[in-house]
Amino acid sequence: MKVAFFSSKEYEMGIFQKANESQGHELNFLDVPLNVQTAVLAKNHDAVCIFVNDQADAEVIKTLSSMDVRLIALRCAGFNNVDLVAASQSGIKVVRVPAYSPYAIAEHTLALILTLNRKTHRAYNRVREGNFSLNGLMGFDLNGKTVGLIGLGKIGLITAQILKGFGCRVLGYDIAKPQEADAIGIEFSDLDTLYASSDIISLHCPLNAHTHHLINDASIAKMKRGVMLINTSRGALIDTVAVISALKEEHIKYLGLDVYEEEEHLFFQDLSETVIQDDVFSRLLAFNNVLITGHQAFLTSNAVENIADTSLENITDFEQGDNLINEVL
Numbered sequence: 001m002k003v004a005f006f007s008s009k010e011y012e013m014g015i016f017q018k019a020n021e022s023q024g025h026e027l028n029f030l031d032v033p034l035n036v037q038t039a040v041l042a043k044n045h046d047a048v049c050i051f052v053n054d055q056a057d058a059e060v061i062k063t064l065s066s067m068d069v070r071l072i073a074l075r076c077a078g079f080n081n082v083d084l085v086a087a088s089q090s091g092i093k094v095v096r097v098p099a100y101s102p103y104a105i106a107e108h109t110l111a112l113i114l115t116l117n118r119k120t121h122r123a124y125n126r127v128r129e130g131n132f133s134l135n136g137l138m139g140f141d142l143n144g145k146t147v148g149l150i151g152l153g154k155i156g157l158i159t160a161q162i163l164k165g166f167g168c169r170v171l172g173y174d175i176a177k178p179q180e181a182d183a184i185g186i187e188f189s190d191l192d193t194l195y196a197s198s199d200i201i202s203l204h205c206p207l208n209a210h211t212h213h214l215i216n217d218a219s220i221a222k223m224k225r226g227v228m229l230i231n232t233s234r235g236a237l238i239d240t241v242a243v244i245s246a247l248k249e250e251h252i253k254y255l256g257l258d259v260y261e262e263e264e265h266l267f268f269q270d271l272s273e274t275v276i277q278d279d280v281f282s283r284l285l286a287f288n289n290v291l292i293t294g295h296q297a298f299l300t301s302n303a304v305e306n307i308a309d310t311s312l313e314n315i316t317d318f319e320q321g322d323n324l325i326n327e328v329l
Contacts, residue, residue: 101303112256143167148198151205207234
C-alpha cells in the first residue's frame with residue numbers, strides 16, 4: 001500500500017524503513033501535520049499514518065474519503081484526534097497501536113517525579129556554573145509517601161510496581177478494578193479519597209468526554225496542599241489555567257508535564273529562534289517548580305521499534321483483508 005506519513009520526524013524514519021523491509025509498503029514521509037490545509041497531500045495514497053497531534057476531524061476525513069484513502073493508521077495508542085463517526089460513515093477504517101512500551105512512559109513518570117523532588121535539573125546547571133550551594137535544593141524521601149494513580153491500564157500498573165519498589169503507598173482509581181491491582185499492592189480508591197490522601201498524583205487515563213479537564217478548580221480544591229501533579233497521558237486532562245492559579249497559591253507545589261492541552265502548536269518542532277505566542281504556556285515556564293518535557297515519555301528505541309512494527313502490521317492486515325485486531329470501533 002502507498003502510505004502518507006504525516007508529522008514524520010527524523011528519529012522514526014529509519015526505524016520505520018527498516019521495519020518496512022518485511023512488509024513492502026510504499027512510505028511517503030511528510031514533515032507537516034495532518035489538518036484541513038494539508039489533507040490534500042494524501043492524494044494518490046491508500047492510507048495515512050498519523051500521530052498524536054494530527055487532526056482527523058470530519059472535514060479532514062471528508063477530504064481523505066474523496067481521494068479514496070481507505071485507512072487511518074494511528075502510530076500511537078490514543079485516538080481522541082479522530083472523528084470515529086465520520087470515519088465510519090465514510091467507510092474509512094481506523095487502527096492504532098494499543099501498546100508499545102508501557103515501561104517507557106512509566107519510567108518517564110518516575111523521572112519527572114524524581115527530578116522535581118530532588119531538583120537535579122537545577123543542581124546540574126548550578127554545578128556547571130561553579131555554584132555548589134545546596135540552598136533551595138531540599139527534597140523529600142519518596143519512601144512512605146502516598147501516590148495516587150488515576151488510570152490503571154498497563155502504564156498505570158507498571159508505574160505502581162515501580163513506586164512500590166520505592167516504598168510508596170499507592171492508591172489507584174479506574175472505572176474498573178484490574179485483577180493485577182491486589183497483587184501489586186494498589187489500594188483501589190474513589191477519586192475524592194485519592195485527591196485528599198495523595199502526596200503525588202499521576203495521570204494515566206485516556207482523554208475523552210468524561211476525562212476532559214478532570215483536573216480543574218473543583219478537583220484541585222480536594223487535594224492536599226503542597227501536592228505534586230504529574231501528567232504523561234494527554235494534555236487536556238488538565239485545565240491549565242486552573243493549575244496555574246493553584247501554583248500561584250502554592251496549593252500545587254510541583255508540576256510535571258510531558259503533555260499540554262495546546263501542544264500541537266508547540267511540540268515536536270524547534271521554536272528556539274521564535275517568540276512563543278502561547279501566553280498560558282509561557283506562564284507555566286515562569287515557575288521554578290514546573291518541569292515540562294515535550295511529549296517524549298514514549299521515546300525509547302524499544303517503544304519506537306514496537307510502534308513501527310505494529311503500525312505496519314496493521315496496514316498489512318488491512319491490505320490483505322485480515323482481521324484488524326487493533327481496529328478502533
